[in-house]
Amino acid sequence: MTATVSFTIDSPLGPRTATVAYERKGAGEPLLLLHGIGHHLQAWHPVTQVLAADHDVIAVDLPGFGASGPLPAGVPYDLATVAPALGALCAALGVERPHVAGNSLGGLLALEMGRTGLARSVTALSPAGFWSEPERRYAFTALRAMRAGARALPLPALDRLARSGPGRTALTGSIYARPAHRAPEAVVAETLALREATGFEETLAAGGSVRFTHDVPGIPVTIAWGSRDRLLLRRQGVRAKHTVPGARLVRLPGCGHVPMNDDPALVARVILDTAKAQRDDRGDGTPHTAG
Structure with missing residues (x-):
């Protein structure tokens, strides 16, 4: 709990x-x-x-x-x-x-x-x-794209995507090697967590200079x-x-x-x-x- x-x-x-x-x-x-x-x-x-x-x-x-x-x-x-x-x-x-x-x-x-x-x-x-700086920019671009996608998806569309292996791959393929094996409810929950994360932008901004x-x-x-x-x-x-x-x-x-x-x-x-x-x-x- x-x-x-x-x-x-x-x-x-x-x-x-x-x-x-x-x-x-x-x-x-x-x-x-x-x-x-x-x-x-x-x-x-x-x-x-x-x-x-x-x-x-x-x-x-x-x-x-x-x-x-x-x-x-x-x-x-x-x-x-x-x-x-x-x-x-x-x-x-x-x-x-x-x-x-x-x-x-x-x-x-x-x-x-x-x-x-x-x-x-x-x-x-x-x-x-x-x-490296190019690697950081690549990672941050990918994270921002994942966040934008999570925020753009209506919940019914998210639910539908999470029910199929290709849909789960589209949603979480950037972070898992075998995204199709993930449980649909877990994919929905983590996509919502990404969408609703209040600290996302400030954390990413603070990380820009981190080495x-x-x-x-x-x-x-x-x-x-x-x-x-x-x-x-x-x-x-x-x-x-x-x-x-x-x-x-x-x-x-x-x-x-x-x-x-x-x-x-x-x-x-x-x-x-x-x-x-x-x-x-x-x-x-x-x-x-x-x-």
Whole structure:
């Protein structure tokens, strides 16, 4: 069941209150799951049950997405604001330094949380921020086109499209390797989430100048990329590995930009292995899987 929590965030305008929606299940070390731009926490549903067997899993709708409210007026949707806000969210839920797994925008936020000491391990699936300028423009153009299409479709037309494999491919082929295999109701729900995302434009605007250029030392980091990612091309994973040299770089064969739906078992294993690496840390700050 989805719940909401309100908490205070620091912003350039001073302390403000944010409210986000989340789902929580399982027991064990905490694991925070962060979706991509225009998506919602349901993106993680294919893997949450497996992850919850070992972890206290908290999947959130980022501010301005899904069922979460927007950030307060004037508060920027940038890394310097949103990553600490996620730390404040964790504190409000009684969680200290969770493992963090994120996809796309969520992967970028996960890395920033790791860099600033807010995460005990990081799994970043096709994270944003490792693009060249032409690659960024291509991705942003594709995202804007998806958003425009979602906003232009009347609900009856959306329902009709989602009932057929070719229709599901037209709606979500940019982010899944096998979009025709998606459930029609899931495609409708995520298209509506993209259409109604109040934080979409401001997040995209804030991301125009983003490049992740920092190392994330002292914790296990896995960067995983789908071999069929059509939005953020997989060569960006090589740049990410150069930027975070201690990270484990993993290829996700046959997966698209949102791999949790394309190969749930593989994605769950990658996340669980990263968290286990932190538990197996030798105590000198060097995880066994680094390198």
